[in-house]
Amino acid sequence: MSETNSTFENLPDEKRNRVLAEATEEFAEHGYHQASVNRIVKRLGIAKGSLFKYFGSKEGLFEYLFGQAVAEFKKPLKAIRDSGSGDFFERIEQSFLASGAFIDAHPHLYSIYLKMLFNESFPLRDKFLGEIRAAHAKYLRRLVDDGIASGQLRSGLDRDMTVYTLHSTLDRFLQSHALPSLDMGIEPVGRTIEDKARAVADLLRHGLGNA
Amino acid sequence: MSETNSTFENLPDEKRNRVLAEATEEFAEHGYHQASVNRIVKRLGIAKGSLFKYFGSKEGLFEYLFGQAVAEFKKPLKAIRDSGSGDFFERIEQSFLASGAFIDAHPHLYSIYLKMLFNESFPLRDKFLGEIRAAHAKYLRRLVDDGIASGQLRSGLDRDMTVYTLHSTLDRFLQSHALPSLDMGIEPVGRTIEDKARAVADLLRHGLGNA
Amino acid sequence: MSETNSTFENLPDEKRNRVLAEATEEFAEHGYHQASVNRIVKRLGIAKGSLFKYFGSKEGLFEYLFGQAVAEFKKPLKAIRDSGSGDFFERIEQSFLASGAFIDAHPHLYSIYLKMLFNESFPLRDKFLGEIRAAHAKYLRRLVDDGIASGQLRSGLDRDMTVYTLHSTLDRFLQSHALPSLDMGIEPVGRTIEDKARAVADLLRHGLGNA
Amino acid sequence: MSETNSTFENLPDEKRNRVLAEATEEFAEHGYHQASVNRIVKRLGIAKGSLFKYFGSKEGLFEYLFGQAVAEFKKPLKAIRDSGSGDFFERIEQSFLASGAFIDAHPHLYSIYLKMLFNESFPLRDKFLGEIRAAHAKYLRRLVDDGIASGQLRSGLDRDMTVYTLHSTLDRFLQSHALPSLDMGIEPVGRTIEDKARAVADLLRHGLGNA
């Protein structure tokens, strides 16, 4: 099913990783269209033709690279899903921390993801975003179901709206974790990711209202 | 500070507005780099040289155009700030609805804003986003102060974190309002903006927890 | 109907002609695919972008250029069709001489035509060749009709086969006129085009047989 | 003179033939420059380096391949030359049919020959075409000599011009046999090769004129 590119996949691990790393950085810095294959090969010190041998086209390179990334994106979720904690809000907090750790480990991938979110011209955008969203939805839905069943969530909550609310809230907190400079004037200074995770969990648990 | 361009500003209103409107649409559709000056002048039916006379460069055009837009962005906030309602969460809900209405009225501006958020290569990005954030921060800070003073917000809330939480939450709900297709698998179908506004306000008021 | 390229058509005559002449020579020397836009602009001393402004693409340039040429191709035919001579074979001889003169006047165009004949990958090949063939067929058909009506052609001749025979014979003699070096060992040395025209007319009139 | 390549010549017959057959097809489809060594080795399933080991270069491959072909081209002539018929025009008709049969048996070789005729950039074009022409000239010259000696050809015919006429006429009829689609509007539909052979022989015997 996968049109694996044997030339590239037969490369020594080290080189293969360098190629993907440099290309990922280029896409992260410039987005898809503004990324330059010329710059990538210059960074790598390889011939232009080689990259096209490996991936066929700039688009092929991006698809390969981000396709691998999507699989990575899903991993943090699984880790939490299988964790034992029974408390709904604790699991949310753990999810948030795990995602934050993933972003810190793969900042370029997350940067590409964010550019893709609002830039419609990325190749295979719908497919990739759809996959990621579907994984998140499935994961959160299970959490919500558990939370409702165990009575930890308020009665009367609409299941769909709750999944949506959870996703939106977590997602935006992660955005600001990845690009703190964005929150000029808003991002509270000197807070660790743990502070933020607690704030999110707190908001979701109690809201901001007084009783 | 701004090198006001007398040539452009002396144009008839109608033409001036058409120029800005078409350029805005082009930037909204394609982002900054992928936007094409060629296409803009073709849409407008004017000479390419004219656009460069008016704005000096592509970057100059964007700065002028988005500079105007930033002023627009701030308007919905003011409308609410001066509204009479005394209930904190009601004012939040109103803010959300007002912002939603603004987005519906100026979809191209909001689209540029979203692209700019995660694309570091927009010219004057830091300045523009900073201005917008500062306005939001100032506005939300006053709301929070009022809410704390009137005892409508939980005691013990950290002021900075609360502003941050409010902003993040509202912001992400507005993102999904502007690009609903993004929420594949997550966005609940058939909900109106009013439903979402209520969901946001509700989340912020009570949280999701049971007591 | 014609997508006339105003930029190019507004150029000074001299420049327009030089552009077409150099491009024609390039296509004549190298065929379509092997022709190089780089070489053309270098020969012309103009910027690469200019040629693309004028014609949109390499293919656009070729279509424009050869489209003009096809109109030229048809002219020699008309001159003869309207000539007064009543003798069928004399008119054939005149046709041959007129076509030969055209080839001598536009050797590059004829060279392109010949390359196109046997190289299926020229753009718009079918359209162009179809036009030329149709013009020839119409012209020869009228000659044959006249020749049959006036009794100058053998009775019992099949009209279609006769048109085909005439066309093939004239065509091949013209090929060898354009590329005499091809006829190594066959092309008789020291013969003028008039000699050949007479030979063709003679063959068609009497054949080679003895009574 | 020829740097016979022992590596290739020592290959098993089957493989050698496949290599030549696929390469011939590629050159026939695309001409010399547009033919792709990449495609050839992909079709063959062999390594690219092997082809270069065998033939040194793309040009070397073509020379080897078409050099073999030239020998083939000459065969049909010999078959007729040694045939017994005494009638000149009958022998011409037989020659035409034999050549037609050869073309049908080796369409790719003839296709290369036709592309080469008008495309000056084929390697060794002059040598190859010269050889073929010389063989034809020699063959036709003998036919013409016999025809004159036996009184079957009109007295007063110029020997050189007659050879030239014969060659041109036969050649063009064969061209249209190989690429009938070229004769749009001219090629008579529904005629067999035998019809055409008769038409050629007829033209040459009697001409088209009335007495």
Add this chain to the structure above:
DNA sequence: TATGAATGAGCTTTCATTCAT
């Protein structure tokens, strides 16, 4: 001997910008 990864000059095309008219 066979392999196929690596090469890099060359290709067509785009585009913001300039400037003579």
Add this chain to the structure above:
DNA sequence: CATGAATGAAAGCTCATTCAT
């Protein structure tokens, strides 16, 4: 002022050829 022809660097991509394994 408005015009739009001219510019040329840079883009994505191809391909015959080489050479270490």
